[in-house]
Amino acid sequence: MAALSLAEKSRIAFIAAKRSQRASMARLQFSPLLRWRFGSASLGNLLIVPQSLRSADPSFWPELKLGHMGLAGTGVDLRGNSPFELRPPNEGWERALHGFGWLRHLEASGDFEARDLARSLTVEWTLRQRGVGLAWEPAVLGRRIISWLNHANFLLDDASVETYDAITTSLGAQIVRLAASWRDGPDGYPRLLALTGLVLANICVAGHDRHLDEIEKLFAAEIDRQLLDDGGHVSRNPAILVEILLDLLPTRQCFAARGRKPPPALLQALASSVAFLRYMRLGDGRLARFNGVSVASPAGLATVLAYDDLFATPLAAARESGYVHLARGATTLIADAGPAPPFEFAADAQAGCLSFELSAGPRLIFVNGGAPAAADQDWRAQARATASHNTLVVNETSSAKLVRHKGLEALIGGAPIRGPQNVTSKVEEVNGDLVWTASHDGYLGRSGLIHHRQITLSASGSGISAVDRLTGAETALRLKSDLPFAIHVHLHPEITCRRGTIPGTAEIITPEGQVWFFSAEGAELNIEEGVYFADSSGPRRALQFVLRGATFGDTTVSWKAEIRA
Known part of the structure; x- marks a missing residue:
């Protein structure tokens, strides 16, 4: 274990103080005195349903019917239980469960039984949650809001009144919660994910769009802070960019659909990051394994690189990110x-x-x-x-x-x-x-x-x-x-x-x-x-x-x- 220098101790103290400040701000913002600023917890009309660019796993639904739920690289035997009743095998699986990204696998199956299960699990989640724990961390909350918006038609079209009300009421409350709490999360990708979820909610849900100007400025500032001029991420992990772009690309589309000009920071980040990802590919078309690159789906990378309308100029060098x-x-x-x-x-x-x-x-x-x-x-x-x-x-x-x-x-x-x-x-x-x-x-x-x-x-x-x-x-x-x-x-x-x-x-x-x-x-x-x-x-x-x-x-x-x- 490395001994800490005085400068490093000071840096840790600064990080801790900033995090404490953000947590205090989040608690204050969510207090009854100020919570009203973020709009009503009741959900207005959905103005836009953002596109999901993440690929679906065709094996997920057949395996789930057999009682096996695989998330974040870990499979769990449900043994006839709800996944929300089980002790999670690891934190990654738990985050994926509460992030609801698995809805895309069920929707892609085209099976009415899968749709019914998706609705029942979503309603069950709303009944079980008490607003505490990992499921309410800003990044998980942001991912869940994005997932529910992505698959709103799947969850709500022709749903019963009870199902519709349970899901939309919960979604409205979650948007208000995220508006107050997005600051209270780890720096880096988790914070940007939380802000992306909040921006999408403000664009897509009627009644929340009046907060969009303020959130858009915060969103643009976070993009500028995390994404370097050469398109790399400040963490130096190239794989994080794929996850970020799979959310930012639909966000750009939603701005256009609402007749709003996307923030310049968003457009610049998209173009430069796509160029950076091309720069970091070896001959097999996948990302080189540096600083956290793991088992990445080639489908996600292929999806973001397919956006040729970004007119990304090929990157000649990545000095700021530190790659050759x-x-x-x-x-x-x-x-x-x-x-x-x-x-x-x-x-x-x-x-x-x-x-x-x-x-x-x-x-x-x-x-x-x-x-x-x-x-x-x-x-x-x-x-x-x-x-x-x-x-x-x-x-x-x-x-x-x-x-x-x-x-x-x-x-x-x-x-x-x-x-x-x-x-x-x-x-x-x-x-x-x-x-x-x-x-x-x-x-x-x-x-x-x-x-x-x-x-x-x-x-x-x-x-x-x-x-x-x-x-x-x-x-x-x-x-x-x-x-x-x-x-x-x-x-x-x-x-x-x-x-x-x-x-x-x-x-x-x-x-x-x-x-x-x-x-x-x-x-x-x-x-x-x-x-x-x-x-x-x-x-x-x-x-x-x-x-x-x-x-x-x-x-x-x-x-x-x-x-x-």
């Missing part, structure tokens, strides 16, 4: 060239500075471990470690430190990381080759070492060559004792490898039979087992090259990988 994209021929390389996010946004960040991933055509060759799915959180700490990334590790420690502080973790939803503090990065073209040169100081405080990395992607895309160096900060450094180091190069689980006939070499074989030649100088080449976390079936065994050695303070290792057949 190199492409030559059929080969694509994406690298992490940024420091850790601020504490309040770093609960999912990983210690993968200067790591990279590489694809050849649609085939993934070198990959980071990625983040485990919600059902596999026991692997979370290992997945965040530097050794689970394609980069260098000194003395079996990560380049970033995990900050364990109960108060901070409660505030932001997890343990953040800190470091490296200083990261340099530049890309140059040299005779058609693309050369990425970078460094970080994640080991400076503990070992006095700077990690320098240079990776060159050949003009033809037929291979990469790399140099990893450990040096002192300014002058030549001689450590009191040698420190072990290891350069990890993880292979995708579908890739195999074998030792070459020449010492210090190996061959990489793809399922299609393509062969890559791997070689290293300055360290011992080992083939070891690794773990690939970002798989829909759970963590998978994989292979990795590990270049091991010991540094006395100034060490250089060269390695390369190139297509041979």
